[in-house]
Amino acid sequence: MAKTKKRCYYEILGVSRDATADEIRCSYRHLALQLHPDKQAASGTLSTADATVAFQELLEAYNVLSDPDKRDWYDTHRPDAWSGNSLSRDFSRTPFFDLSPFFTCDCFYGFSDSGKGFFKVYGEVFSKIHSQEFYFARKLGLGLDPSPPFGNLYISYSQFRAFYDYWLGFSTVIDFDWFDEEDRYEAMCSWNRMVRDLATFVQRLDRRLVDLRRRKDREEYEKAREKARAKNKEIARMRNDGDEDIGLVFYGDAALNEMLVD
Template sequence: MTTKIKCYYDVLGVPRDANAEDMKKSYRKLALKWHPDKNPDCLEEATNQFRLIQQAYEVLSDPQERAWYDNHREAILRGGLGKGDNYTDDSLDVFEYFTSSCYSGFGDDDKGFYAVYRKVFKTIFEQDVPFMDDKDSDFEYPDFGNSKSSYEEDVRPFYDFWSSYFTTKSYVWVEKYDTREAPDRYSRRKAEAENKKFKDAAKKERNEEIRNLVAFVKKRDKRVQAYREQMEEKARESAKKVVENREKKKRERLEAMQSYQDVGWSSTAGLEDQFVQLEKTLAKHHGDESESDIDENEQNGNESIEEEEEIPIDNTYCFACNKSFKSEKSMANHEKSKKHKDNVAILRDQLLEEDEDNSIDKKDEDNIDLQDDDLEDEIQDLTLDQPKSK
């Protein structure tokens, strides 16, 4: 009959993160309790227990021995690495589940797709639990669920977890060298490095096995297929709406452009009237009223210009720059620009030149009138000086 191997931490009754002082106190208390001299009635049991307590404390009190024990604890408890026994890895062989023959249909019965793979992933997780840290051993992995499980609440979390699976097993049973037998520090480090390569390779192989199984199952999961079809339908509807919105905006832009062109032509047609009115206003302001204006005023009853109604001028049109603006704010910003100020200055100079020309013309007319009067006077004088005919 094989005796079950007890964990050294359990023998001393301390947690796995206990410090040296706590282990020493526990060891002294247990050694006093199980000392053979203190237990003559159960001498054999006390002797075995006392020897086990000593062995546990001897290993855990040495930092190097304790580190090695912590790394190989699970393998030792399973009967390997210490007694010359070959450790047997009892990990689930997942390759027999890479075929559709391992399940029958997609129902929720015992032979169905969801029942079979729910049991498979539960077994894989339970085999990893003993190798987890104490703080992680209470973690509950996402359940595979059944054919009616919600995709968002159950199916997605399950595949998110298992698609990035990493085994917690130490795989110390694949080590080739016992570092305790190393003759020196250099040899021990070399042996540890080689052992790490073997363990990492074994972990990588196991991780790839599980992830490939997850991909195999996900591809055949009817819940995933239904969700994918639902998302594709939503994508088609979204694409259709995008096209409709694009066409709608295109039509709106075309209508807006057509409306803008109509307004532009009408405003251009009115610019000529505005220019004529502007000329009249400027002429009135500078006292240069043309004959056509006078005739028009006479036809309208010789009403004074001051009594006429003021002609409305568009506040959003710049006469100096010959531009129209959408709002008074845009017009105000334009009036601050350098180009506008330059055009205003040019217009001002032109008006001043016209005023000067008008003044010169007026003086010339006065001089001509004076010359005509003088000529008439001279003719009169000459006429008076001539002798009267007999």
């Protein structure tokens, strides 16, 4: 699919610039159901590839506008954000690479660990960040913990959890001595925030965590169903023993209730 001009996040979510957090959340949930790639592909409205890109665009918009700090930054720098210019222009004097191209779903395609896949692209990005840290740590005579690998779709939960624990708690060793002395601390804090924000952005897109949440939801659903069935068997037994005043247990899930009373 050819890349299109970057759209305004408010336009993507179909809300006004003064929309409340609840309005943004409600619009996102509504659009997420409409634009889910499986639904789009099944209806023939969009190809799987185009539907995936549209859904990723929605996730990106919600990731920014649902976070007060990111939304405030976006509102302040909105023309730059639309045109795809640097999100990190405060670091124009830094000797290392720009992270801004990686705060968008346009930088990867699919979830493989090769080519332009999600795991390949972001694995290399965080490896480069760590290499920069290692360079400055060695230059300054400081120690530096190794970075856990980003991995792929098939590594264990503990492995990719270690990766996010490391980067969500990132604290740079770089001294930013090319900044004016009074600006160095702010530069350090800004770089920490930028790297942590990137880790948060990546985490929200990570298929491993999405799949994990789905499995947990399914397990909770199954536990609730088994618990309700066991309770209703006990109620049925008590009814057979002559207690007619006991009713069945019902839950908020209509589909679950239908299964339980069959």
